[in-house]
Amino acid sequence: MRIFLHYKYPFMSFSEQQSNEFIPRHIGPNEADTRSMLKTIGENSLSDLIDKTVPAGIRMSKPLSIPPAMSEREYLKHINEVSLRNKVFANYIGQGYYDTITPSVILRNIFENPGWYTQYTPYQAEISQGRLESLLNFQTMVSDLTGLPIANASLLDEGTAAAEAMTMFFNTLNKQDHIERPKFFVDKEIFPQTKDLLLTRAVPVGIEIAEGDYKTAAIDGAYFGAIVQYPNDKGAIEDYRSFIDKVHAAGGFVVMATDLLSLTLLTPPGELGADVAVGSAQRFGVPLGYGGPHAAFFAAKDEFKRSIPGRIIGISIDAQGNRALRMALQTREQHIKREKATSNICTAQALLANMAAMYAVYHGPDGLKNIARRIALYTQTVAEAIEERGFTLTADHYFDTIVVKTDKLSVIREKAERQQINLRYIDNDHIGISLDETTDVADLFDLINCFENDKDPVAFGMDQDAELEHIPSALTRTSSFLTHPVFNTHRSESQMMRYIKQLENKDLSLNTSMISLGSCTMKLNAASEMMPLSWAHWSKMHPFAPANQAEGYKYIIDELSNYLCEITAFDACSLQPNSGAQGEYAGLLTIKSYHEANGDHHRKVMLIPISAHGTNPASAVMAGMKVVVVKALENGYIDVEDLKAKAAQYSNDLAGIMITYPSTYGVYEETVKEITDIIHQHGGQVYMDGANMNAQVGLTAPGLIGADVCHLNLHKTFAIPHGGGGPGMGPICVKAHLAKHLPGHTHNAESKTQNATGAVSAAPYGSASILLISYGYIRMLGNEGVKAATEYAILNANYMRARLDGQYDILYTNNNGQCAHEFIVDLRPFKKSAEVEAEDVAKRLIDYGFHAPTMSFPVPGTIMIEPTESEDKAELDRFCDALLSIREEIRAIEDGKSDKKDNALKNAPHTQFVVTGNEWKHSYTRQEAAFPLYYVTLNKFWPSVARVNNTHGDRHLICTCEPVESYMVAEA
Numbered sequence: 001m002r003i004f005l006h007y008k009y010p011f012m013s014f015s016e017q018q019s020n021e022f023i024p025r026h027i028g029p030n031e032a033d034t035r036s037m038l039k040t041i042g043e044n045s046l047s048d049l050i051d052k053t054v055p056a057g058i059r060m061s062k063p064l065s066i067p068p069a070m071s072e073r074e075y076l077k078h079i080n081e082v083s084l085r086n087k088v089f090a091n092y093i094g095q096g097y098y099d100t101i102t103p104s105v106i107l108r109n110i111f112e113n114p115g116w117y118t119q120y121t122p123y124q125a126e127i128s129q130g131r132l133e134s135l136l137n138f139q140t141m142v143s144d145l146t147g148l149p150i151a152n153a154s155l156l157d158e159g160t161a162a163a164e165a166m167t168m169f170f171n172t173l174n175k176q177d178h179i180e181r182p183k184f185f186v187d188k189e190i191f192p193q194t195k196d197l198l199l200t201r202a203v204p205v206g207i208e209i210a211e212g213d214y215k216t217a218a219i220d221g222a223y224f225g226a227i228v229q230y231p232n233d234k235g236a237i238e239d240y241r242s243f244i245d246k247v248h249a250a251g252g253f254v255v256m257a258t259d260l261l262s263l264t265l266l267t268p269p270g271e272l273g274a275d276v277a278v279g280s281a282q283r284f285g286v287p288l289g290y291g292g293p294h295a296a297f298f299a300a301k302d303e304f305k306r307s308i309p310g311r312i313i314g315i316s317i318d319a320q321g322n323r324a325l326r327m328a329l330q331t332r333e334q335h336i337k338r339e340k341a342t343s344n345i346c347t348a349q350a351l352l353a354n355m356a357a358m359y360a361v362y363h364g365p366d367g368l369k370n371i372a373r374r375i376a377l378y379t380q381t382v383a384e385a386i387e388e389r390g391f392t393l394t395a396d397h398y399f400d401t402i403v404v405k406t407d408k409l410s411v412i413r414e415k416a417e418r419q420q421i422n423l424r425y426i427d428n429d430h431i432g433i434s435l436d437e438t439t440d441v442a443d444l445f446d447l448i449n450c451f452e453n454d455k456d457p458v459a460f461g462m463d464q465d466a467e468l469e470h471i472p473s474a475l476t477r478t479s480s481f482l483t484h485p486v487f488n489t490h491r492s493e494s495q496m497m498r499y500i501k502q503l504e505n506k507d508l509s510l511n512t513s514m515i516s517l518g519s520c521t522m523k524l525n526a527a528s529e530m531m532p533l534s535w536a537h538w539s540k541m542h543p544f545a546p547a548n549q550a551e552g553y554k555y556i557i558d559e560l561s562n563y564l565c566e567i568t569a570f571d572a573c574s575l576q577p578n579s580g581a582q583g584e585y586a587g588l589l590t591i592k593s594y595h596e597a598n599g600d601h602h603r604k605v606m607l608i609p610i611s612a613h614g615t616n617p618a619s620a621v622m623a624g625m626k627v628v629v630v631k632a633l634e635n636g637y638i639d640v641e642d643l644k645a646k647a648a649q650y651s652n653d654l655a656g657i658m659i660t661y662p663s664t665y666g667v668y669e670e671t672v673k674e675i676t677d678i679i680h681q682h683g684g685q686v687y688m689d690g691a692n693m694n695a696q697v698g699l700t701a702p703g704l705i706g707a708d709v710c711h712l713n714l715h716k717t718f719a720i721p722h723g724g725g726g727p728g729m730g731p732i733c734v735k736a737h738l739a740k741h742l743p744g745h746t747h748n749a750e751s752k753t754q755n756a757t758g759a760v761s762a763a764p765y766g767s768a769s770i771l772l773i774s775y776g777y778i779r780m781l782g783n784e785g786v787k788a789a790t791e792y793a794i795l796n797a798n799y800m801r802a803r804l805d806g807q808y809d810i811l812y813t814n815n816n817g818q819c820a821h822e823f824i825v826d827l828r829p830f831k832k833s834a835e836v837e838a839e840d841v842a843k844r845l846i847d848y849g850f851h852a853p854t855m856s857f858p859v860p861g862t863i864m865i866e867p868t869e870s871e872d873k874a875e876l877d878r879f880c881d882a883l884l885s886i887r888e889e890i891r892a893i894e895d896g897k898s899d900k901k902d903n904a905l906k907n908a909p910h911t912q913f914v915v916t917g918n919e920w921k922h923s924y925t926r927q928e929a930a931f932p933l934y935y936v937t938l939n940k941f942w943p944s945v946a947r948v949n950n951t952h953g954d955r956h957l958i959c960t961c962e963p964v965e966s967y968m969v970a971e972a
């Protein structure tokens with residue numbers, strides 16, 4: 001037994017005891033639990049269990065070289081000290097990132113509230129109605145502001161959203177292998193980081209980027225689309241109507257990158273004729289965070305509703321005919337479409353979309369317009385004052401951004417920096433200034449002062465009621481927006497707090513019970529890991545601030561990169577990808593770039609096992625690779641013979657293989673080294689999907705199993721919360737030979753020249769602020785603790801497996817009968833024996849107060865359980881008791897004691913309304929329906945809707961808030 005699990009710490013000094021305090025807070029089972037759980041499994045010790053689970057040939061032989069644990073108190077002190085190395089200047093850099101005021105009611109009740117941030121993606125709609133409602137508000141807000149009928153529930157960042165629009169257009173017009181329309185026009189005045197990303201995404205799939213001036217561009221039938229920015233990179237408001245007509249006349253589509261706040265004043269893209277609008281909702285109350293996380297948005301014309309990337313929330317009805325929300329159009333998910341998927345977006349930015357939606361709910365249309373008007377007026381004031389001082393501006397029509405021409409840049413810069421002001425230094429003679437919601441009158445003095453000689457005192461005039469003279473009348477918004485009651489009701493803090501709470505109450509998150517989602521690692525997101533995110537020295541940093549102001553971030557980035565390299569047994573790391581799937585894409589680009597540097601441009605075949613997550617093949621196709629599927633054996637292992645044959649068949653063109661380890665079936669295949677060897681013998685590279693790293697840390701490593709590159713889902717293994725579907729981070733680690741092929745970024749000129757691969761995220765370090773969570777996780781667990789976390793994840797899974805074995809068929813264990821950190825329960829036999837489907841079991845678990853495990857991945861008709869190390873024995877027992885009780889309910893159907901059609905499983909979940917209704921026609925009791933086990937009476941979670949009807953929703957697709965009458969409850 002490990003010392004740190006003794007609460008009395010008999011062998012430790014006081015200071016060691018203090019430093020190791022966090023470990024038993026993070027890991028659920030205590031010493032007595034551990035003993036009893038091992039007994040159930042039939043093992044004598046934890047190390048015996050690990051020896052029988054993890055193959056000896058891949059075990060890590062020495063301890064991880066990362067620092068020992070810190071207590072929570074030590075960590076908070078440390079991270080505060082590091083934060084002070086960041087210098088918080090007033091930022092007028094703009095370029096897609098603006099300071100904002102997060103209303104405290106939203107900060108406290110959403111951003112800092114585990115009831116919101118520990119939610120999982122709303123796959124179980126019945127216990128997700130709160131965030132679904134909020135995401136529907138987000139979609140409505142985006143749709144209204146952009147003037148386009150359909151919007152999704154967020155994307156990763158503005159750059160990727162633009163790239164998604166480009167590829168959606170490309171795939172719409174180039175359906176066959178033969179590319180008829182290869183060209184995409186990019187206006188020269190779009191954000192540089194967006195341009196960079198478009199280029200990265202275009203090249204592998206054969207898109208030709210043509211950059212130019214939209215005013216003079218000749219668009220013909222070779223173009224499938226175009227992008228313009230509104231207001232543009234330099235803040236100018238351009239009228240794109242005739243350009244859009246030109247592209248349409250040539251048969252192409254137009255995406256406008258835009259700014260939601262400006263659209264309260266400007267004619268929206270939809271009214272100008274655009275097909276798609278994209279952008280970032282960051283300035284709607286989401287802190288800068290040195291680049292993220294923020295929710296990007298994507299709105300489109302109706303004709304694209306079946307090809308929009310990401311998730312869309314739609315309205316349907318439940319089993320009682322009441323209004324119920326759920327994720328619409330699930331058929332587009334990568335799981336189903338795999339290599340035919342047109343996008344690899346899985347994790348997006350749900351939490352931040354919720355914050356942005358709540359910002360609009362709180363301010364309402366008038367509040368938003370007031371904020372926009374104030375910013376525009378301040379900008380006009382600053383602009384005119386600067387012009388009065390003899391400078392010229394590059395544009396006359398602007399909203400919040402102006403560009404000043406000057407030959408005195410260094411003087412102005414020096415003066416600005418003295419006042420702790422960051423301006424955007426575009427080139428040697430152009431300075432950009434972007435104002436935001438936080439700018440006040442005192443700031444205007446400081447700003448103007450940068451352009452004043454030192455002798456004169458700053459003076460300027462401003463009339464609050466003045467006309468906005470620089471918003472062109474031809475592009476002034478006349479249409480109304482956000483007219484739905486939800487955006488016009490919650491003005492007082494009391495109302496707002498209650499609205500947020502009302503939605504939170506409808507959702508089951510980790511603060512109710514365990515969420516045992518296989519492949520998702522819903523572990524503890526500790527409060528001490530989360531707290532620093534709200535601190536100004538982390539949250540108010542602009543991603544393009546000068547490097548000498550961001551030394552705190554640099555420290556975290558360097559340290560975390562080193563720890564991740566140590567944990568993966570790799571040599572270099574890129575923290576740029578902001579989701580797992582984005583990491584896959586970035587990793588595959590490094591492989592591609594490596595082969596090309598060796599002159600092997602033809603190496604494009606990627607072998608992918610049948611059991612792979614759908615994002616794997618989708619990412620491979622995005623990277624311009626050809627997917628060849630490798631079979632699995634009956635026991636779930638990769639079919640090595642099939643692999644050998646395919647590697648030999650494609651030897652000359654082999655780019656590599658994508659494997660998940662332990663496999664998505666939840667086993668450590670002993671054959672893994674043989675597999676990686678075969679790939680290397682044929683000149684390929686091995687990509688390891690790190691979704692299951694929680695079963696590796698400290699015990700083995702991607703570098704030890706023979707991989708060359710892997711991504712790590714920091715929102716799984718490294719404690720970033722799932723936020724109801726994002727944020728996430730998917731950094732990649734690589735062996736030394738791939739280091740120079742990692743993604744670069746325009747903001748960091750050095751990385752551009754050194755690295756062969758372009759940017760994959762809009763910000764250089766993706767969603768940088770949440771890196772703090774993973775950093776905190778590693779520092780507070782320390783080298784011993786991160787390894788113990790893996791061991792206990794394996795213990796917890798095997799304990800549950802052992803408890804359920806015999807009552808349920810457990811699929812895929814290793815030769816010793818052990819699973820890794822997760823296992824698959826086969827529910828298919830019950831279809832025949834009792835007409836019970838996996839979905840019935842999932843929904844019945846809700847009545848027992850639990851979120852269902854992962855359903856039908858990787859095997860249809862099964863559930864995959866991953867308890868994580870953070871759950872204690874009592875919680876694991878409650879979950880097992882629930883499943884065992886459900887097994888008895890199934891048996892009653894099998895034995896003819898319960899009706900096949902009318903039983904607690906088929907009717908699950910049971911709402912309070914149904915259970916307390918005047919009528920009860922079922923053969924089981926109300927108590928059996930709602931309180932099937934004693935523990936449920938102690939902590940009952942009521943679903944707010946009954947089983948959701950997916951087919952109805954897909955047939956009648958409604959993805960924005962509908963009129964108020966439709967919220968009415970159906971007659972009981």
Ligand SMILES: Cc1ncc(COP(=O)(O)O)c(C=O)c1O
Pocket residue numbers: 345346347519520579580581582613615616660664689691692713728730
């Ligand atoms: C095995 C596996 N690979 C890749 C992913 C994609 O990761 P992300 O959702 O962060 O894009 C997942 C997500 O659940 C996964 O389980």
